[in-house]
Amino acid sequence: MTRNVTVVGAGNMGQGFGVHFTLHGQDVTLVDHREENLEQAADRMGNAVEELREGGLTERSPESVVEAVSTTTDLPAGVADADLVLETVPEDLSIKRDVFSTVAEAAPSDAVLASNTSGIPVTEIAEAVPDAAERVVGCHWWFPPYLLEPVEVVRGEWTSDRTMDRTRAFLEDVDRRPITVERDVPGFVWNRIQNAVVRESVHLLEEDVASVEDINAAVRDGYARRTAVIGPFETMDIAGVDQFRTVAEHLYPHLCNDDTAQDTFDELLESGRTGIESGRGFLEYDESDDEVLRRRDRRLATLGRVFDSFE
Numbered sequence: 001m002t003r004n005v006t007v008v009g010a011g012n013m014g015q016g017f018g019v020h021f022t023l024h025g026q027d028v029t030l031v032d033h034r035e036e037n038l039e040q041a042a043d044r045m046g047n048a049v050e051e052l053r054e055g056g057l058t059e060r061s062p063e064s065v066v067e068a069v070s071t072t073t074d075l076p077a078g079v080a081d082a083d084l085v086l087e088t089v090p091e092d093l094s095i096k097r098d099v100f101s102t103v104a105e106a107a108p109s110d111a112v113l114a115s116n117t118s119g120i121p122v123t124e125i126a127e128a129v130p131d132a133a134e135r136v137v138g139c140h141w142w143f144p145p146y147l148l149e150p151v152e153v154v155r156g157e158w159t160s161d162r163t164m165d166r167t168r169a170f171l172e173d174v175d176r177r178p179i180t181v182e183r184d185v186p187g188f189v190w191n192r193i194q195n196a197v198v199r200e201s202v203h204l205l206e207e208d209v210a211s212v213e214d215i216n217a218a219v220r221d222g223y224a225r226r227t228a229v230i231g232p233f234e235t236m237d238i239a240g241v242d243q244f245r246t247v248a249e250h251l252y253p254h255l256c257n258d259d260t261a262q263d264t265f266d267e268l269l270e271s272g273r274t275g276i277e278s279g280r281g282f283l284e285y286d287e288s289d290d291e292v293l294r295r296r297d298r299r300l301a302t303l304g305r306v307f308d309s310f311e
């Protein structure tokens with residue numbers, strides 16, 4: 001089913017949504033408040049489609065996808081005909097509330113108003129638009145959205161059953177696996193799990209337990225690879241619930257329980273180690289940020305084909 005989908009925010013995620021929704025038959029409008037970001041988004045969308053083509057995941061040309069996406073810096077105009085609006089501006093409650101206020105006024109009165117927030121409670125966003133709150137829903141994707149299937153559908157305090165159903169139906173129409181999050185807790189499901197791993201990884205680094213390369217490899221090539229195949233609960237069932245209970249009893253008292261981001265984050269940022277855009281973050285990169293993203297996408301595309309081959 002084709003819908004008019006407006007994506008608000010043309011950054012890392014918005015670019016990916018432009019690609020994914022277009023490849024899945026939606027009429028996409030991409031909005032950003034900076035024209036230059038829309039121009040960069042066109043380049044990044046072209047790169048992503050090229051990688052998907054090389055991975056055999058689409059026959060569409062980069063040009064045909066980029067041309068199909070309408071772009072504008074005019075938010076009210078950009079949402080005027082939307083069936084679904086997906087907000088993906090920075091993770092800042094005040095910015096999101098401002099966007100939702102404008103969108104609720106300008107979008108059709110029955111449009112789904114979704115946020116790709118990483119973990120701000122949906123209810124707190126919906127408070128900005130009390131008359132539209134029943135149509136506000138969390139719709140939280142993984143990065144990159146065109147290569148990772150689960151998408152969290154998060155019920156805020158006022159989100160209606162109809163909005164939850166419409167959002168899940170939309171996701172299934174664009175070949176995504178809805179993860180229903182019935183309680184609007186900060187971080188929802190996987191960002192709580194991901195950030196538990198992040199917190200412990202940075203802790204181990206700060207405590208000089210292992211190098212950043214070895215911690216990265218231990219998670220990527222060990223824990224994440226096995227978890228990718230069977231998930232955490234099947235892992236415990238295979239090893240034996242008693243085995244995991246025993247180890248949990250021993251280890252829980254020793255796990256990191258910091259309640260603020262560790263100093264390492266600020267130390268990296270203050271030294272200009274901001275991530276792939278600066279060529280270095282926790283790790284150092286000898287390729288451009290676009291090449292790092294293309295390498296990630298190539299590997300994810302290959303992995304996706306392997307997983308699709310499983311019975």
Ligand SMILES: NC(=O)C1=CN([C@@H]2O[C@H](COP(=O)(O)OP(=O)(O)OC[C@H]3O[C@@H](n4cnc5c(N)ncnc54)[C@H](O)[C@@H]3O)[C@@H](O)[C@H]2O)C=CC1
Pocket residue numbers: 008009010011012013014031032033034037075088089090091092095099116117118119140141142143
């Ligand atoms: N980057 C990631 O790995 C993921 C991010 N998210 C969430 O998605 C949201 C966006 O994240 P990114 O794409 O990484 O951010 P980003 O910073 O790459 O992109 C945000 C875009 O929004 C634009 N923007 C800011 N204010 C605006 C406004 N008032 N109207 C229109 N456009 C505006 C900016 O110009 C920028 O292009 C955040 O809430 C983030 O937590 C969710 C999943 C993964």
Ligand SMILES: O=C(O)[C@@H](O)C(=O)[C@H](O)[C@@H](O)CO
Pocket residue numbers: 117118141142143144190191194195
């Ligand atoms: O990592 C992802 O793709 C998502 O789970 C996110 O929402 C987060 O923003 C992540 O980038 C940082 O926690």
